[in-house]
Amino acid sequence: MLAAIIAEPGLNPLELADRAGVSERTLRRDLAQLRDLGYEVAYTSGYEVQEKLNLEGRGRQRARSRGDDALLQAVSQAIETAGLWRNPDRADATLPKRARSRRSGKAPVVLIPNGDQDADFIYATGFGVESALYIRFGDDDDILVASPLEIDRARAQSRAAVIVEDRETYVQQTWAPLGARMLRERGINDARVSPNLRAVHLEELRAGGIDAQVDRELFVAERRHKSAAEAAAIQEAQNAAESAVVEVVRGLVEAEIRDGDLWSNGGPLTSERLYARAQLRLGESGYTCPDMIIAGSPECAMPHYRGTGPIRANQPVIIDIFPTSRQTHYSGDITRTVVVGEISEDVRRMHAAVLQALDAGIESIAAGVPGQEPHHAVCQVLVDRGYATTTKGFEGPDGVAKLNHSTGHGVGLEVHEVPALRHAVVDELREGDVVTVEPGLYLLGFGGVRVEDTGIVTKNGFQNFTTLTRSLNPQDYL
Secondary structure (H helix, E strand, O other): OHHHHHHOOOOOHHHHHHHHOOOHHHHHHHHHHHHHOOOOOOOOOHHHHHHHOOOOOOOOOOOOOOOHHHHHHHHHHHHHHOOOOOOOOOOOOOOOOOOOOOOOOOOOEEEOOOOOOOHHHHHHHOOOOOOOEEEEEEOOEEEEEEOOOOHHHHHHHOOOOEEEEOHHHHHHOOHHHHHHHHHHHOOOOEEEEOOOOOHHHHHHHHHOOOEEEEOOOOOHHHHHOOOHHHHHHHHHHHHHHHHHHHHHHHHHHHOEEEOOEEEEOOEEOEHHHHHHHHHHHHHHOOEEOOOOEEEOOOHHHOOOOOOOOEOEOOOEEEEEEOOEEOOOOOEOOEEEEEEOOOOOHHHHHHHHHHHHHHHHHHHOOOOOOEOHHHHHHHHHHHHHOOOEEOOOOOOOOOOOOEEOOOOEEEOOOOOOEEEEEOOOOOOEOOOOOEEEEOOEEEEOOOEEEEOEEEEEEEOOEEEEOOOOOOOOOHHHHO
16 A cells, blocks of 8 residues: 555545555555554545655654554565665665646636535535535546545435545534645645635635635536536426425415405415425425415515415415425426405406516527516516516606516526526526526515516527416416
C-alpha cells in the first residue's frame, strides 16, 4: 500500500486498495494500525497518508515514536517496490515528489447540500442527501464523499465517478474543510460553489485556503434545457398534481352547504382537511407538496395565501398544487379555481377573462420569443376586458380586480426556476424550457381567480402537459 501511495499519491481509498491488491477492509485495518503507532492518518487520499507519514522526506517536528524504525524500513521497501529508488551517489538522483495535477478551464465545482432537496446537488450527482461533499474537478473526474449512513444509497443512485465513505467527516460535520484539503492535495486553490451553499461552508472553504467564488450561472443553462427524460418526469408530476386537484374537488362536492359554509362529516370543511386529502393522494403516487394552496374567499385575493379554516360556499376556491417526486425530484404545477354553490356574475366574468388571457399567453409562446411577450399578451387581454395589472403600460382602471404577479416561471428540480415570463425580461425562450402560464385576478375583500397550466416550449409553440378541465363547476372535474 505504501508503494502505491508513493507512486500515485492522489489515490482515494478505494483506488488505493485496488492498486495494492487488498480489500478496503484490509486497507482500513492497516491504516488503523498506523494510527495506533502514533501517526494521525486519515482516509481522504494518498496525499494525506504521504504527508502524515513524511514520505516526502521533510523534517519532522516531533520526536521519533516507537513505530518509526519499523515504518522507515517499510517505506524503504515500498520505494524500491514502486520502482522509485535512486542511487544517492548518482548526480541525477532525485527524491520522489508529490504529484501536482494541472488543470485548464474553469475552477472545480464544490457542492455541499443545504438539505436533501438541494437542486444543484441533485442535478450534479443524481442523488439527494442532507449532508455530503461533491467535487467536480473536470469531465469524468468527480468524487462524492458520503457518510456511512448514506454510502450504500449513494452507490446505488449517484452518477459520480468515485464514491467514498468518510465517517469522521460525517460525525464532525467538517465537509468544507475536507473539500479544501482535497483541492489542496491536487495543487488547486480556487473553486466555484453554488448559490445554494450555506454561508458557513463558504467561510470554511476560504479559511481552508480556497478562493471559493459563488457561480451564479452554475448549471443554469444545463438545468433550464429539459431532456426528453426530464420532460417526461415533469409531465408525470403534472399528472399527479391533476389527480390531487380532483381529490380536493371531490371533497368539495361531497360537502353540504350550511349557513354559507361547507360542511362534511359533521363539521365545517376546512382547508386543512382538504390539504390532508390531497397529500394522501400525492403520497400514494410518490409525490409531496407541503406548501400547496387550498384557499377560500375572500382571503384568496392574496395570491400566495395557503388557506386556513372553513371553506365558504358560493365563492371562489383557489387550488394550487405543485408536487415534487420523491424519486426523480422533478415537479409539476397546476392551479384551478372552483365555486361550490351559486356562481356570481362577477366571478364568471373574472374567470372568463383569465381563461382568455391564459390562451393568449400560451399562443404567444415559442422558441425565440422574449420572456416578457407572453406576459404582455396576458396583461393586454385583462385590460381589454376591463381589469387592471401592476405592469407598467398595462395599468387599467382603478378599483377593479387586477393581476399583481408575473405570468409564469420555469419548472424543473425546483418549482420556481428560470426562465421567467414577466415584464422587462428580454431573454428569449428556448426549446426545452418548461414553463407555467398562470394569469389571475384578485380583489381584496372579494377573492380571486387563477388558472395555471404547465408545458414545454418547442420551436413551433407550447406543448401543454396539462389536461384537466378549467371549469368553475366542481362537477366537471369528476
